[in-house]
Amino acid sequence: MENIVALNQKNLVHISDRISCPVYDRDEITAGMVHIGVGGFHRAHQAFYTHKLLENFEASEWGIRGIGLREGDKKIHDVLKKQDGLYALIVKHPDGKIEPQIIGSINDFLLGVNNPSAAIDLMAHPSTKIVSLTITEGGYNFNSSTGEFDFENPDIRHELKHPDQPRTIYGFLTAALKKRRDAGLAAFTVMSCDNIQHNGDVTRNMLLSFAKRQDSALANWVEKEVCFPNSMVDRITPVTNQADIDYLEETFGLIDEWPVICEPFVQWVIEDKFSNGRPKFEEVGVQFVPDVKPYEKMKLRLLNAGHSVLGILGAIHGHQTVNACMGDQTFVTFLRAFMDEEATPILGEIKGINLKQYKDSLQERFANPNIKDSVSRICSESSAKLPKFLISTLEENLAQDGSIQYATLVIATWCYYSDKGVDKNLQSIEIIDVMDDELHRAAKQTQTDPLAFVRQQSLFGNLAKNERFAMLYTDMVQKIYKDPDIKKHMLELL
Structure with a gap:
């Protein structure tokens, strides 16, 4: 196809007649949500719901800024930086129908593994109301048999001795929450979107276990002020392959280095427990319940x-x-x-x-x-x-x-x-x-x-x-x- 262009904000004007693109002004979006662990599932799920909200309702204070805490996050960081946070979501139906669209809800990405203080500052920023997580089952650092926090993890032991040098999600969250408390700011909600039963409760218990060992006064504040809603998330999101990248270039003249593939089905059930406000996700199909x-x-x-x-x-x-x-x-x-x-x-x-x-x-x-x-x-x-x-x-x-x-x-x-x-x-x-x-x-x-x-x-x-x-x-x-x-x-x- 002629007129092949790379996906970025500047080029949206050239591809909007070929593929569905964001109609909202991305420059006007503030990051009410910070997401840790930007992968395929997050981009097919929470970022997708957020995109729908931005498209159809007044919600400019609820954009997403991503944070990567692992060396392995460097590739997605580099791609999204190059593409101004934009990516194609390709929905594949059982009958062969394919629906691609450009998602614009992620407006920045920070590689926290290289710059921990910047990541902490982002979470501690007054505009951040929610810190959400897709860190995989293994990222929660608990013994699957006993359910107890693993204090023998070398990174955890390092963080307990050096609170200003976080390595795990717990070190980053406690550092950011401490900064908010000290500044007199309201706590953010910690919202797990991982496939763990009682994911909010697990996150709360693990964070409090860590915080009590590191700073008991902070742990007491977290226990009173921070909400951890349980949620159930669902959308099958296979690994992107080269054929998907080629499809966008050959069909739409679009170069996206890391599109996301997913099924049409999507579901999110979440407890309505938030520390500091939330997006009106119910407007775009999210189900809020008392007990998930x-x-x-x-x-x-x-x-x-x-x-x-x-x-x-x-x-x-x-x-x-x-x-x-x-x-x-x-x-x-x-x-x-x-x-x-x-x-x-x-x-x-x-x-x-x-x-x-x-x-x-x-x-x-x-x-x-x-x-x-x-x-x-x-x-x-x-x-x-x-x-x-x-x-x-x-x-x-x-x-x-x-x-x-x-x-x-x-x-x-x-x-x-x-x-x-x-x-x-x-x-x-x-x-x-x-x-x-x-x-x-x-x-x-x-x-x-x-x-x-x-x-x-x-x-x-x-x-x-x-x-x-x-x-x-x-x-x-x-x-x-x-x-x-x-x-x-x-x-x-x-």
């Missing part, structure tokens, strides 16, 4: 756990994408059996939700042939995901004598996955997990000690000591090691 816990449990135990079921089993079978798994009837039947027989019985009634329809919609979303969410992405950081999504369901079913066979097969398969690192056809599997070495060492002992993998208490608690689980798991893991044809073992349970 039933909704987040539903999503974590059905969507997130369902993803992990497909991902771990699919990886060993050799499926590359989630929709490929859903094109395999054995996987479809196994997934629905897990959702119906193990996840649903521990959910209870959820106001305003028809669980059958919700599960039907999940199957349709997982099968979307245009999303092609990779199995490797779904399996990444399973050590942070499975305790919250799957193992918790298994433990609740053990407590009430419910079905555990489907979840147990997934855990046994995870052991084989962690040990061998290959699928049933001996093709290498990409394993991305901060606990990769520990998982591999434990799994490698399976042939001499069948329960070695599940003896990792930080992940599995006391599951290995439960006789019912231990017997079933031992039988399953030994069968998989003898014959890694995972579909065969799935069919035995159906």
Whole structure:
């Protein structure tokens, strides 16, 4: 295509007749929200909702400034700086329809890892009313078995000794909140948007644990003044690939170095608890509720756990994408059996939700042939995901004598996955997990000690000591090691 232009504020005038662009004046937007962890999901979710609000309502005080606290954030920082915070959101429908639009709600990005004082100043600025987070499950620094804050983390130990040299989210938040308190400013809301059950409560408990150790007087102020709303967030957002970048250039003559791909479905349920005001997100479809816990449990135990079921089993079978798994009837039947027989019985009634329809919609979303969410992405950081999504369901079913066979097969398969690192056809599997070495060492002992993998208490608690689980798991893991044809073992349970 002729007249190819790079995406930035200056060039919007040249592309607005080709693709939907922001109609609001981005120069007039102030950053009422600071977001830590600007990745694909944030840009498909909170930034998308904020863009809709800016497009349709008077909300110029609710723009977003991003902060990156890790070295790994440098690439997205550099891209968004070059593009003036703009990016294309490409919505891919199951029927093949593609809807791209330019999102303009992020008006700046700061790399805090290189300039901690600037990041602290930004959060402490009077215009900042909300600090939101997508820092992944592993960023919350708690023991998944005990739920306690991990004070042995070297970065945490450093921060406790050097409060002016923060490294983790907790060091930055306490430094910014201290600055606000000392300046007589109202506290900002800390709003987690991560897939953690009771994410607001977890953030509050972890931050207070840290603050009490660092500055007890500040901790008392935080406890009284800072709100931490729980929220449930949902939108499938696969990793961007080169074909998506090429699509924008070839179809619209637009160079966007890091667009975002997502499904049409989007959901945000959040408790209406804010310290210092909030955007009117209800105007653009966000649901505010008194208690989000039933909704987040539903999503974590059905969507997130369902993803992990497909991902771990699919990886060993050799499926590359989630929709490929859903094109395999054995996987479809196994997934629905897990959702119906193990996840649903521990959910209870959820106001305003028809669980059958919700599960039907999940199957349709997982099968979307245009999303092609990779199995490797779904399996990444399973050590942070499975305790919250799957193992918790298994433990609740053990407590009430419910079905555990489907979840147990997934855990046994995870052991084989962690040990061998290959699928049933001996093709290498990409394993991305901060606990990769520990998982591999434990799994490698399976042939001499069948329960070695599940003896990792930080992940599995006391599951290995439960006789019912231990017997079933031992039988399953030994069968998989003898014959890694995972579909065969799935069919035995159906």
